[in-house]
Amino acid sequence: xxxxxxxxxxxxxxxxxxxxxxxxxxxxxxxxxxxxxxxxxxxxxxxxxxxxxxxxxxxxxxxxxxxxxxxxxxxxxxxxxxxxxxxxxxxxxxxxxxxxxxxxxxxxxxxxxxxxxxxxxxxxxxxxxxxxxxxxxxxxxxxxxxxxxxxxxxxxxxxxxxxxxxxxxxxxxxxxxxxxxxxxxxxxxxxxxxxxxxxxxxxxxxxxxxxxxxxxxxxxxxxxxxxxxxxxxxxxxxxx
Numbered sequence: 001x002x003x004x005x006x007x008x009x010x011x012x013x014x015x016x017x018x019x020x021x022x023x024x025x026x027x028x029x030x031x032x033x034x035x036x037x038x039x040x041x042x043x044x045x046x047x048x049x050x051x052x053x054x055x056x057x058x059x060x061x062x063x064x065x066x067x068x069x070x071x072x073x074x075x076x077x078x079x080x081x082x083x084x085x086x087x088x089x090x091x092x093x094x095x096x097x098x099x100x101x102x103x104x105x106x107x108x109x110x111x112x113x114x115x116x117x118x119x120x121x122x123x124x125x126x127x128x129x130x131x132x133x134x135x136x137x138x139x140x141x142x143x144x145x146x147x148x149x150x151x152x153x154x155x156x157x158x159x160x161x162x163x164x165x166x167x168x169x170x171x172x173x174x175x176x177x178x179x180x181x182x183x184x185x186x187x188x189x190x191x192x193x194x195x196x197x198x199x200x201x202x203x204x205x206x207x208x209x210x211x212x213x214x215x216x217x218x219x220x221x222x223x224x225x226x227x228x229x230x231x232x233x234x235x236x237x238x239x240x
Contacts, residue, residue: 002101004230006238007040008223015048015074015085022177023077025094029173037095037102039230039238041223047086048072049192052079052166062194071192076177080166083179084189087209089222091118092177097169101234107169108153113234114176115153118163121229122155125221127213132156161207180226182217183209 013021021040028034049071051060060082061073071084093114095102102110115131122129132154155163165178184207186200210217230236 001235001237003036004236004238005036005038009042012043012045015072019074022092026175029094030170040092042090044085046070050074050076050083065191078166078168082193083164087183088179088181094175096173112153117229117233118155120233121225124228125225127157130156181209183211
């Protein structure tokens with residue numbers, strides 16, 4: 001078993017605070033102040049549209065729509081595309097690359113290892129989760145929402161994407177965080193990303209919240225399942 005530091009946020013936080021906390025976890029790992037892998041599970045309040053580090057906010061978000069609908073906009077320290085965070089559990093992993101379960105792994109290797117843990121956790125809920133290795137990737141300036149764009153090592157349930165993740169790598173450590181939605185408000189997502197009134201059907205076909213498959217799923221049950229996945233696939237032994 002590998003000792004991990006576990007951070008469970010009991011109350012949701014605003015987007016700027018969440019991203020600052022994830023950035024701090026990465027810095028602690030990168031600068032050697034924390035040598036254990038760290039897993040943080042958290043939520044958001046109010047809803048927040050997070051943009052990838054390289055995205056242009058003027059193209060990726062509708063600031064006026066977000067303001068009218070009390071949606072914060074924040075830039076992530078990681079790459080990837082726009083994600084609307086609301087009814088979900090978000091995970092963040094910050095870990096060194098020179099020791100522990102991610103020692104010597106490249107970006108694809110760390111991404112795959114975490115994706116396998118997420119799949120294991122969702123399967124513990126009885127969901128038929130699969131890891132699909134697609135090849136298509138979007139340019140970081142793409143204005144499409146994250147969950148709409150196929151990437152490598154996607155977590156799928158019945159062919160629909162159910163986790164959106166992004167990673168940042170330093171010289172000694174990495175940060176990966178991602179959204180695991182319980183439900184998705186497609187109209188709100190389309191409006192926040194500048195597509196008000198667009199047909200949501202293609203988006204529903206591409207990605208889903210887990211309540212589409214398990215209507216009674218709670219945030220607490222999902223968090224417990226994710227912890228189980230990390231225990232089983234990454235031999236994580238959690239401590240404060």
